[in-house]
Amino acid sequence: MTDASTHDAPAANAGPTGKIRVWDPLVRVFHWGLVAAFATAWLTADELQPVHEVAGYTVAGLVAFRLVWGLVGGRYARFAQFLKGPGETLAYLGDMARGRERRYLGHNPAGAAMVVALLVTLSGTAFTGWLMAEPERVAMLPSMPAIVAPAWADDDGDEREYASGQEVEGPLKEVHETLANLMLLLAALHVGGVVLASFRHHEHLARAMVTGDKRGPGPGDIA
Numbered sequence: 001m002t003d004a005s006t007h008d009a010p011a012a013n014a015g016p017t018g019k020i021r022v023w024d025p026l027v028r029v030f031h032w033g034l035v036a037a038f039a040t041a042w043l044t045a046d047e048l049q050p051v052h053e054v055a056g057y058t059v060a061g062l063v064a065f066r067l068v069w070g071l072v073g074g075r076y077a078r079f080a081q082f083l084k085g086p087g088e089t090l091a092y093l094g095d096m097a098r099g100r101e102r103r104y105l106g107h108n109p110a111g112a113a114m115v116v117a118l119l120v121t122l123s124g125t126a127f128t129g130w131l132m133a134e135p136e137r138v139a140m141l142p143s144m145p146a147i148v149a150p151a152w153a154d155d156d157g158d159e160r161e162y163a164s165g166q167e168v169e170g171p172l173k174e175v176h177e178t179l180a181n182l183m184l185l186l187a188a189l190h191v192g193g194v195v196l197a198s199f200r201h202h203e204h205l206a207r208a209m210v211t212g213d214k215r216g217p218g219p220g221d222i223a
């Protein structure tokens with residue numbers, strides 16, 4: 001019997017404490033590691049470039065891990081468990097507006113859409129940062145949209161511009177900054193959603209992301 005078979009098992013019944021393990025240890029380490037790396041990248045941007053880059057690559061590594069874990073991880077870590085189509089997501093948002101959305105043990109459909117938005121935006125931010133850090137990286141991407149190329153037209157490709165104390169300028173930097181700002185907005189909405197769902201369902205979701213455990217499913221809940 002492999003681990004994978006237990007990963008696929010339906011949610012176990014709540015134990016004597018009434019709690020059920022929802023977030024496996026790797027999801028929790030991923031989550032809080034991501035929060036720390038993102039905050040570090042944000043706070044060191046344009047201040048402490050080497051730390052900024054290490055933090056940005058850490059974000060990229062964590063996101064890459066999460067993509068794999070979404071395929072092979074525990075039940076509630078799997079994309080197949082929580083990703084829903086637009087119809088179901090809109091229906092859930094409608095239920096939320098009417099104050100009658102159901103409780104999900106894993107991610108609810110709106111939270112799941114937010115997970116995708118966060119992972120995609122983080123990937124884009126890290127990728128544009130990586131591209132910017134060495135001018136020749138843009139040239140390595142023949143399919144790069146033409147709007148980005150002029151940013152490096154005057155570059156001799158010898159030096160990283162910021163390494164010589166100069167500011168990096170150009171559309172790529174604009175894209176990088178815009179994505180980073182979008183991330184801030186998404187993170188704020190994400191935390192707002194977590195707080196709202198915590199009130200609605202009378203449970204401390206942030207604490208569940210620390211302990212891994214949530215209240216077992218009640219009538220009408222979706223496990």
Ligand code: HEM
Pocket residue numbers: 027030031034035038066077106107108111115118119187190191194205206207209
């Ligand atoms: C301190 C502020 C934060 C708190 C309290 C928090 C809390 C949570 C909670 C409770 C969940 C599970 C949601 C659910 O029950 O469906 C979650 C998931 C998630 N959060 Fe946060 N979050 C915070 C900040 C962030 C930030 C800044 C990011 C991005 C950089 C982020 C990215 C994610 C991702 C990607 C998931 C999905 C986890 C997974 O399935 O692997 N969070 N967060």
Ligand code: HEM
Pocket residue numbers: 038041042045046052053055056057059060122125126127128129130131132133162166167168173176177180181183
């Ligand atoms: C995903 C996490 C990341 C976030 C949130 C982030 C955020 C930011 C922000 C907000 C700025 C604008 C700073 C300013 O001029 O005010 C910036 C600039 C920059 N970032 Fe990132 N970044 C990330 C990842 C990366 C990575 C992985 C690299 C490269 C390896 C990188 C390289 C740069 C460079 C070269 C600049 C321009 C610095 C300058 O103005 O001279 N970033 N980043």
